[in-house]
Amino acid sequence: MIDLHCHILPGIDDGPRTIEDSLELAQAAVAAGTTTIVATSHVSWAYPDNSSQLIAQKVDEVNAMLLDLRLDLEVRPGAEVALARALDLTDAELAGLTLGGGPWLLLECPLSPVATGVEQGIDALRRRGHERLVLAHPERVPAFQRDPELLARLVDSGLLTSVTAGAFTGRFGKNVQKFARKLLAEGMVHDVASDAHSVVRRPPAVGPELQEAGLDVHQIDHLARAVPLAILQGAPLPPAPAMPVEQRGVLSRLLGR
Numbered sequence: 001m002i003d004l005h006c007h008i009l010p011g012i013d014d015g016p017r018t019i020e021d022s023l024e025l026a027q028a029a030v031a032a033g034t035t036t037i038v039a040t041s042h043v044s045w046a047y048p049d050n051s052s053q054l055i056a057q058k059v060d061e062v063n064a065m066l067l068d069l070r071l072d073l074e075v076r077p078g079a080e081v082a083l084a085r086a087l088d089l090t091d092a093e094l095a096g097l098t099l100g101g102g103p104w105l106l107l108e109c110p111l112s113p114v115a116t117g118v119e120q121g122i123d124a125l126r127r128r129g130h131e132r133l134v135l136a137h138p139e140r141v142p143a144f145q146r147d148p149e150l151l152a153r154l155v156d157s158g159l160l161t162s163v164t165a166g167a168f169t170g171r172f173g174k175n176v177q178k179f180a181r182k183l184l185a186e187g188m189v190h191d192v193a194s195d196a197h198s199v200v201r202r203p204p205a206v207g208p209e210l211q212e213a214g215l216d217v218h219q220i221d222h223l224a225r226a227v228p229l230a231i232l233q234g235a236p237l238p239p240a241p242a243m244p245v246e247q248r249g250v251l252s253r254l255l256g257r
Helices: 019-031 052-068 091-095 118-127 142-146 148-156 165-169 174-185 206-212 217-233 250-255
Strands: 002-006 036-039 074-077 080-082 105-108 133-136 160-164 191-193
Touching: 002 019, 002 160, 002 191, 002 217, 019 052, 036 052, 036 217, 052 074, 118 133, 118 148, 142 148, 142 174, 148 160, 160 165, 160 174, 165 174, 165 191, 165 206, 191 206, 191 217, 206 217
Parallel strands: 002 036, 036 074, 080 105, 105 133, 133 160, 160 191
Antiparallel strands: none
């Protein structure tokens, strides 16, 4: 499996504090069936020193450790870029923060109760040429929960979503679980990642979480290997298998499905 959203780099955000903590997280990821991780440290106003250069340096350090220990895991550079911070960064820096060096940028929308300007901010990035955007954990964004039509419009316009695996099992509460499952049923989930921060608080267990949520091997392979591989390669997304069906709601009516 390929985990496109994981905070594995030590000491630069709210993920592992030390290289030993990063190793522990890496070992847990391998045990859960992950072979590739994109290191998506926060690039936001809360972590102003994080840059593509620092992230690349930390990725090299972690990969060197994994090689020494003969752990079968590749870590690739990336970032989880807050929308407000993305608007302030140069185009060259944004290009250096894409997922695995490919064409897609992982974008974090505000998690505050009021998130005005999300659509306008995304439009501003796209006008600058950053068309390929993946929305991080949209199931936890209050603006999308209150206004699912907003998320549907963004997906209809070509944006992708990366939902956290633990959302499907209730790790973030029943409301988030219900919304995540509805998004899945409505074809609004493209990638599923761990958004791991530690082995206990936020573990890197994509496959096991999806199995617990009742998805079959074909659905898991699509969401956790085939789609993230296409994202890294800049290739067209593969056709999706049928997903678990939920009761029709707002998104179904909006999309005509």
